[in-house]
Amino acid sequence: MSFSADDVKKLREKTGCGMMDCKKALTHSNGDEQGAIDFLREKGLAAATKKSSRLASEGIAYALSTRAGGAIIEVNSETDFVAKNDEFKNFVKLCAETVIDEHPKDLESLLNISPDGSSKSINDLVTEKILKIGENIKIRRFEYIEGLTASYVHADGKIAVLVGFDCEADVFDNDTFKMMSRDIAMQIAAINPSYLKKDDVPAEVLEHEKKILTEQAIAQGKPESIAERMVAGRIGKYYKENCLLEQEFVKDSSITVSDYIKKMMHSVGCDLSVSKFIRFERGEGLEKKSENFADEVSKILK
Numbered sequence: 001m002s003f004s005a006d007d008v009k010k011l012r013e014k015t016g017c018g019m020m021d022c023k024k025a026l027t028h029s030n031g032d033e034q035g036a037i038d039f040l041r042e043k044g045l046a047a048a049t050k051k052s053s054r055l056a057s058e059g060i061a062y063a064l065s066t067r068a069g070g071a072i073i074e075v076n077s078e079t080d081f082v083a084k085n086d087e088f089k090n091f092v093k094l095c096a097e098t099v100i101d102e103h104p105k106d107l108e109s110l111l112n113i114s115p116d117g118s119s120k121s122i123n124d125l126v127t128e129k130i131l132k133i134g135e136n137i138k139i140r141r142f143e144y145i146e147g148l149t150a151s152y153v154h155a156d157g158k159i160a161v162l163v164g165f166d167c168e169a170d171v172f173d174n175d176t177f178k179m180m181s182r183d184i185a186m187q188i189a190a191i192n193p194s195y196l197k198k199d200d201v202p203a204e205v206l207e208h209e210k211k212i213l214t215e216q217a218i219a220q221g222k223p224e225s226i227a228e229r230m231v232a233g234r235i236g237k238y239y240k241e242n243c244l245l246e247q248e249f250v251k252d253s254s255i256t257v258s259d260y261i262k263k264m265m266h267s268v269g270c271d272l273s274v275s276k277f278i279r280f281e282r283g284e285g286l287e288k289k290s291e292n293f294a295d296e297v298s299k300i301l302k
Helices: 005-015 019-028 033-042 047-051 086-102 107-111 122-133 175-191 203-219 224-242 257-268 293-301
Strands: 060-065 069-076 138-146 149-154 159-166 252-256 273-281
Touching: 005 019, 005 033, 019 033, 019 122, 060 086, 060 273, 069 086, 069 149, 069 159, 069 273, 086 107, 086 122, 086 138, 107 122, 107 138, 122 138, 138 159, 138 273, 149 175, 159 175, 175 257, 175 273, 203 224, 252 257
Parallel strands: 060 159
Antiparallel strands: 060 069, 060 149, 069 138, 149 159, 159 273
8 A cells, every 4th residue: 555745744644753753653554553662662652642732841952153044943841850851952953053054944844953963853752752752842032133243041041042142253262252242142141131222112102101101100199290200200211121232231230231242342342232132031921830759759658
């Protein structure tokens, strides 16, 4: 019995196994789907399917910069114990390198890429890791910035930051640039700004903030004219708290981040500006396991 590429895809969706493993299974079973599933189960590969449905909210947020560009990625596991494993860390790094090399447009594209030097796809490697480590592993998200970038990883993968810069000169290996860009990346990790500059704040967000601030001033019994001035001042504070370039520089509160960049440009040797930044925090927005170890042991003993 023959089989098509669509049959391979369907088997992959059913079992969670890699494309090549699904193809081998269908070849072995002469295209019979159930026979292919049995083959995968016999080989232990289909065991990954069950694990792939389990909650994975730990793992690593990671960022990497090269001369060509930078990548930031989050790969989740079920426990922080696995996230500390060198094999897992190396896999996350491999994924980031693949993003920089191949520029995949989305997660599905990344999963179908075979990293340089490997005959297996990223998806196949994920399946292998699930089977070997015994936990669910998921690549959750990634982004790529072309050109000059700086990266920073905090607390062994709790937070990752990637910053893109505009500069006409080649300053990637410039020691002053490295120091300055790391300072900025660390600022982003610590303070978590929502926007790069004032103009990036959406009009609806600004209007909503003004409305709340106006209602607060009126509730305090302030006349409308005074309320307007108070709101203008508080909007300025909002910019300072939420826009990176307006924030106080953490290492010197007498200047802003924008001031710091201008101060360092002469030493770096080019007109320098931040074009974009991305901050990933491990597990943000994901449901977390609330059970403790004692509860888990108790469940096993029941």
